[in-house]
Amino acid sequence: MAVSETAILIMLIAGAAFMIFEAIAPGADLIVVGIALFLTGLVGWLVPGVTLPILLFIFVAVSVCSYYIYNELVSFETGEGDQTSGSDSLEYNEGTAIEDITPESGRVKLDDGAGMSTRFQARCPHGRIEKGTRVIVTDAGGGSILEVMPMEDSKGDELLTESEKI
16 A cells, blocks of 8 residues: 555655754754655655555664764764763763853863763853863763853862762
């Protein structure tokens, strides 16, 4: 049974929307789903009479390929390679802002990546940090986006963990 033109149109629109969302708010890996949906919809549009099982196979294959390519490009662009062993181990690490850091965006290179990776996306919820400023991680945020603050703003008590304060 052939897939309807409406379903193919929905795939094309949803795929384009996911790619646009990723461009607006990067870091969510929506580009992978967007590419897979868009290319699957494109195949459905270009090959009349294509069946649902074939489109599902294409979707899965394109998803796997685009995920692999996306991770390789991100690793190449940022020099990150491998991931850290855990986000908790990133808190209170010091580093340097390698881009201006704002409440919305920025990047930081940590002195110790608590594993192998040392470059991360970072945010400063309380203002702007200039490139080259020494920073400290105040919240690892699950490891995907770090919350940082400039070293000169840090107070000794804020740097202690709960067990160290007692």
